[in-house]
Amino acid sequence: MSGRAEILAGLKKSLATxxxxxxxxxxxxxxxxxxxxxxxxxxxxxLPADARVALFTCMAESxxxxxxxxxxxxxxxxxVARLLAQRNLPACLRIxxxxxxxxxxxxxxxxxxxxxxxxxxxxxxxxxHAIGAIAETGTLVLTSGTDNPTTLNFLPDxxxxxxxxxxxxxxxxxxWSDIRQTYGKAAMPRVVNMxxxxxxxxxxxxxxxxxxxGPRALHVIIVEG
Amino acid sequence: MRMQSPRFKQNARExxxxxxxxxxxxxxxxxxxxxxxxxxxxxxxxxxxxxxxKAIKDHTLAHLDLYLEAYEEKVTxxxxxVHWAQTAEDARAIILDICRKADAKIVTKGKSIVSEEIGLxxxxxxxxxxxxxxxxxxxxxxxxxxxxxxxxxxAVHVNKSEVETEFRRAHTxxxxxxxxxxxxxxxxxxxxxxxxxxxxxxxxxxxxxxLVAETGSSVIVTNEGNxxxxxxxxxxxxxxxxxxxxxxxxxxxSQILRVLARSATGQDSSVYTTFSTGPRRxxxxxxxxxxxxxxxxxxxxxxxxxxxxxxxxxxxCGACMNHCPVYHAxxxxxxxxxxxxxxxxxxxxxxxxxxxxxxxxxxxTFCGRCESVCPMRIPLPKMMRHWRxxxxxRHLQPASARFGLGAWAFLARRPxxxxxxxxxxxxxxxxxxxxxxxxxxxxxxxxxxxxxxxPAPEGRTFQQMWADRGGQxxxxxxx
Numbered sequence: 001m002s003g004r005a006e007i008l009a010g011l012k013k014s015l016a017t018x019x020x021x022x023x024x025x026x027x028x029x030x031x032x033x034x035x036x037x038x039x040x041x042x043x044x045x046x047l048p049a050d051a052r053v054a055l056f057t058c059m060a061e062s063x064x065x066x067x068x069x070x071x072x073x074x075x076x077x078x079x080v081a082r083l084l085a086q087r088n089l090p091a092c093l094r095i096x097x098x099x100x101x102x103x104x105x106x107x108x109x110x111x112x113x114x115x116x117x118x119x120x121x122x123x124x125x126x127x128x129h130a131i132g133a134i135a136e137t138g139t140l141v142l143t144s145g146t147d148n149p150t151t152l153n154f155l156p157d158x159x160x161x162x163x164x165x166x167x168x169x170x171x172x173x174x175x176w177s178d179i180r181q182t183y184g185k186a187a188m189p190r191v192v193n194m195x196x197x198x199x200x201x202x203x204x205x206x207x208x209x210x211x212x213x214g215p216r217a218l219h220v221i222i223v224e225g
Numbered sequence: 226m227r228m229q230s231p232r233f234k235q236n237a238r239e240x241x242x243x244x245x246x247x248x249x250x251x252x253x254x255x256x257x258x259x260x261x262x263x264x265x266x267x268x269x270x271x272x273x274x275x276x277x278x279k280a281i282k283d284h285t286l287a288h289l290d291l292y293l294e295a296y297e298e299k300v301t302x303x304x305x306x307v308h309w310a311q312t313a314e315d316a317r318a319i320i321l322d323i324c325r326k327a328d329a330k331i332v333t334k335g336k337s338i339v340s341e342e343i344g345l346x347x348x349x350x351x352x353x354x355x356x357x358x359x360x361x362x363x364x365x366x367x368x369x370x371x372x373x374x375x376x377x378x379x380a381v382h383v384n385k386s387e388v389e390t391e392f393r394r395a396h397t398x399x400x401x402x403x404x405x406x407x408x409x410x411x412x413x414x415x416x417x418x419x420x421x422x423x424x425x426x427x428x429x430x431x432x433x434x435x436l437v438a439e440t441g442s443s444v445i446v447t448n449e450g451n452x453x454x455x456x457x458x459x460x461x462x463x464x465x466x467x468x469x470x471x472x473x474x475x476x477x478x479s480q481i482l483r484v485l486a487r488s489a490t491g492q493d494s495s496v497y498t499t500f501s502t503g504p505r506r507x508x509x510x511x512x513x514x515x516x517x518x519x520x521x522x523x524x525x526x527x528x529x530x531x532x533x534x535x536x537x538x539x540x541x542c543g544a545c546m547n548h549c550p551v552y553h554a555x556x557x558x559x560x561x562x563x564x565x566x567x568x569x570x571x572x573x574x575x576x577x578x579x580x581x582x583x584x585x586x587x588x589x590t591f592c593g594r595c596e597s598v599c600p601m602r603i604p605l606p607k608m609m610r611h612w613r614x615x616x617x618x619r620h621l622q623p624a625s626a627r628f629g630l631g632a633w634a635f636l637a638r639r640p641x642x643x644x645x646x647x648x649x650x651x652x653x654x655x656x657x658x659x660x661x662x663x664x665x666x667x668x669x670x671x672x673x674x675x676x677x678x679x680p681a682p683e684g685r686t687f688q689q690m691w692a693d694r695g696g697q698x699x700x701x702x703x704x
Contacts, residue, residue: 004309014529039480137494194498203362206256214450
């Protein structure tokens with residue numbers, strides 16, 4: 001027998017003692033996988049729009065994410081240029097093929113050098129577009145693919161994430177509904193990254209330090225329109 | 226790693242005398258307890274979420290075979306491979322085989338305590354492959370040639386100056402006169418050294434906090450981002466996880482995530498929670514070309530259907546050890562294997578044997594703090610008690626302990642004799658102690674009085690005082 005057959009046979013033997021009929025067990029599993037019942041959603045994950053955005057901002061800032069709001073997509077490149085200047089960073093950034101980002105007037109800021117594609121580790125700054133956010137924990141949700149390559153989330157020192165106000169959800173469960181709508185039931189993009197603040201470590205004497213292996217800073221731009 | 230648990234008593238004595246370790250251990254007590262309490266208090270639904278998290282895992286364990294089959298089907302459909310390993314040896318062989326086929330010379334690793342359980346690093350090294358730990362804590366202990374002393378903070382026993390010494394020894398390509406006083410400088414140095422390794426490695430190995438049956442995803446929860454770089458930049462990604470990591474749905478994972486980080490570090494959420502499903506897809510510009518999951522049993526299936534089944538709910542948050550007075554006193558290494566603290570005291574005898582690990586379930590005051598903070602409501606003291614019973618039944622304790630327990634049991638079954646003897650003993654002790662009310666030394670109690678005075682009984686037994694208050698002393702329905 002292979003490891004697989006032996007392990008499964010052992011499990012079935014141990015579990016047979018529970019007295020539940022095999023057909024009932026199978027039905028219970030099939031039903032849960034099909035219905036994906038939601039559990040307890042904390043009250044703070046169920047706020048109306050304005051309070052939800054306020055909570056998101058508060059939670060994100062509490063984990064050292066900086067947050068700003070702009071009125072429209074067209075305002076993003078100027079906000080990015082301003083941020084890089086403020087922080088004395090090179091006016092150079094990397095983005096993927098995301099349609100929202102591509103439609104922004106980057107050329108209106110000629111000083112900004114925009115590179116495209118996945119990161120090779122030499123980029124100081126990357127800009128990604130999140131599919132949504134979670135107010136409950138101040139979390140941004142990013143998915144892999146050409147639009148927003150996963151390497152952009154981890155290699156640059158500064159990660160700027162653009163998110164539409166309308167996609168700031170209260171709870172994590174709302175994100176799963178969105179993903180099922182986009183990718184189909186029980187299907188996932190290759191990677192879903194949930195990001196709550198810049199990278200950190202407390203492995204040396206429990207002292208919290210930012211910028212362990214991933215970005216040293218995380219900046220969120222909420223687009224109102 | 227080699228099992229050192231039979232040496233527990235000696236390890237504990239050495240740990241108590243290790244001033245450096247004692248200083249480091251104060252960080253555990255001060256670092257974790259208050260943060261967890263604040264995070265729990267800030268979420269009104271926290272206790273209800275604990276109940277739900279427990280219920281989800283109980284349901285999963287009762288249907289473990291079926292969820293594993295469903296999970297495997299989804300992984301395969303997404304282009305990944307599932308490998309089933311019954312033993313540590315099987316898992317090592319499977320991983321080595323994948324590494325060889327990938328022609329790997331360097332393997333990066335995200336933190337995986339299961340890889341410590343199976344002694345993976347030693348095995349890869351012996352076979353000419355260099356494993357590089359990328360979690361800062363794991364990297365520090367790898368340089369020191371030590372096992373982890375905590376499941377989420379593996380280098381919690383190490384002080385800053387010791388990290389500096391180790392970095393100066395290992396990073397010889399850097400200026401020997403550089404200043405490494407600040408923790409930030411140490412972190413930046415490790416970041417720079419390890420950054421290149423992610424690009425050099427052919428294979429990246431991570432653990433998994435969850436495996437999702439609904440979607441075939443593996444989930445890692447980290448703060449540093451090292452696990453993500455490990456699994457994104459290597460050509461081959463191997464996930465090493467044990468059977469009980471299976472969780473039915475994304476909603477179920479979301480429930481448990483709400484108690485995991487809060488119990489572990491007091492964060493509302495860890496920085497990176499990453500769901501990975503299969504290898505790079507046709508339109509993916511990055512990510513691994515191969516995705517393998519090694520599903521390890523190594524004794525878990527034998528725990529199902531026994532009094533230790535509930536231990537399989539454990540999500541490895543570390544709250545039990547963070548709150549354990551014994552762990553605070555001796556640290557993790559004294560436990561002698563991969564899993565320290567209360568969860569280790571239950572799990573280690575299950576995965577190894579009570580003959581080797583019998584000391585561990587005895588290293589508890591049964592204060593109950595571990596159970597009271599366990600997000601999965603695992604009755605750790607009860608299970609330690611089961612191990613003590615097993616140990617007694619199998620005559621594994623020293624003769625003096627067996628004699629003592631036997632004598633007490635003899636008396637406890639004879640209430641009249643018990644009352645007479647103990648009444649007499651307590652009156653005598655009270656009289657001998659006199660006004661001082663304590664003993665600086667007492668025959669048979671040297672282990673206690675060597676370090677502190679023993680309070681003397683006040684002359685009357687509990688039963689006598691109970692009777693004075695009109696309490697019932699014998700069950701009316703007693704035969």
